[in-house]
Amino acid sequence: MSDSKILKIENLSAIYLVREGSIKASVDINLEMEEGSITAIVGESASGKSTILEAMTRSLPPNGRIIGGNVFYRRDGNYVNIMEIEEEELRKLRWSEIALVPQAVQNALNPTMRVFDHFMDTVVDHGVEWSTKKVWDRASKLLDMMGLDGNRVLRSFPHELSGGMRQRTLIALSLLFDPKVLIxxxxxxxxxxxxQARLIRVLDEVHRELKITMIFVTHDLPVAAELSDYMGVIYGGNLMERGKTEDIIGDPKHPYTQALVASLMSVVGDVEKIKPIPGEPPSLLNPPNGCVFHPRCPFRMDKCSVETPPLFKLSENHYVRCWLYEK
Ligand SMILES: Nc1ncnc2c1ncn2[C@@H]1O[C@H](COP(=O)(O)OP(=O)(O)O)[C@@H](O)[C@H]1O
Ligand code: SF4
Ligand SMILES: [Mg+2]
Incomplete structure (x- = not known):
């Protein structure tokens, strides 16, 4: 395995069990993260973006199941398989090495507790023996780095902060134990x-300051383009294309990515609001056979509705899941 990769997601598949059957939310996902890089995972709503983050950290909801794959995390020069480690080790790893800030967490702070108590509780919960002063100083420094007045915010109650400030507070909290990866x-x-614009600047700053590896999910292509080094494009639970951001934006290869980027060029870039391609997103309960994009693809060929294309390698960092690139 190549050493500059801090994370390697291999053939990760996850489903949700529902009364009608199973939702194929993550299908055979392959992604790798260079240490210190920023990766954006983009795709429209309900395409399976959150599922990837939750599956790779083994934090799926109770009806979620990982049905295959490995996630290798490099620690001290060796890879550990997150899919195989014990629950206790996983719990430690989740905060101190890989921190996940879930979606819509602005209300995750307890309204009856001052911000500082959230930091203190986290330290106590993890059995870390830091003095109150040490926790205060570290929390205050992290909040300052997030562009906030740390000492003031620590004394505040959540309702005294704006939504954006609460969001940045939660990111600071997730950085408390100096994780290597921030998701x-x-x-x-x-x-x-x-x-949004302020948060993007702050994340960029945090990344430069801490040299942390960052992975973030967004349905907003311009945000992804601005912040990321690498991009993965998700459609119908499948990773359709991945590569350097400049290549994905400048020279997209997959028909779906091409449609997305074309719509970005036409002023609006919010993937949720625009319908770049005629047709509807696929059902993940009963996904189409073959390429999951074939019902909407202007380039589809006979085999596209029969055989699922593998991820073809175009160059060192550029991969695409489409039969057009079969050699
Ligand atoms: N707990 C769940 N039970 C059943 N289906 C779910 C659950 N969570 C997500 N899904 C479904 O899985 C698919 C992928 O969801 P998700 O990963 O949240 O997408 P995204 O983050 O791209 O919006 C969607 O069809 C969604 O409805
Ligand atoms: S595999 Fe076929 S249907 Fe799928 S994106 Fe490529 S050309 Fe279109
Ligand atoms: Mg989501």
Whole structure:
């Protein structure tokens, strides 16, 4: 395995059990993260983005099941398989090495507790023996880095903070134990445009300061383009294309990515609001046979509705799941 990768997701598949059967939310996902890089996972609503984050950290809801795959995390030069470690080790790893900030967490703070108590509780919960002063200083420094007045915010109750401030507070909290990987699910979605822009600057700053590996999910292609080094494009639970952001935006290969990028060029970029391609997203309960995009694809061939294309490698970092690129 190549050493510059801090995370390697291999053939990760996850489903949700429902009365009608199973929702194929994550199908054979392959992704790799360079240490210190920023990866954006983009795709329309309900395409399976959150499922990837939850599956890779083994934090799916109770009806979620991982049905295959491995997630290798590099620690001290060796890879550990997150899918195989014990529950206790996983719990430690989740905060101290890989931190996940879930979607719509702005209300995750307890309204009856001052912000500082959230930091203190987290330290106590994890059995970490830090003095109150040490927790205060560290929390305050992290909040300052998030562009907030740390000492003031720590004394505040959640309702005294704006939505954007609460979001940044939660990111600071997730950085408490200095994780190597920060995973953010739709960090900008619930925010107004100005607050979004500020958060993007802050995340960029955090990344530069801490040299942390960042993975974030968004349905907003311009946000992804601005912040990320690498991009993965999800459609119908499948990873359709991945590569360097400049290649994905500048020279998209998959017909779905091409449609997405074309719609980005036409001023609006919100994947949720636009219908770049005629037709509807696929049912993940009964997905189409073959390529999951074939019912909407202008380039479909006979085999597309029969055989699922593998992820073809175009160059060192560029992969695409489409029969057009079969050699
Ligand atoms: N707990 C669940 N039970 C059943 N279906 C779910 C559950 N969570 C998500 N899904 C379904 O799985 C698919 C992928 O969801 P998700 O990963 O949340 O997509 P995204 O984050 O891209 O919006 C969607 O069809 C969604 O409705
Ligand atoms: S595999 Fe076929 S249907 Fe799927 S995106 Fe490629 S050309 Fe279109
Ligand atoms: Mg989601």
């Amino acid at each position: 953010l699910d739709e960090p900008t979605s619930a925010l107004d445009v100005l607050t």
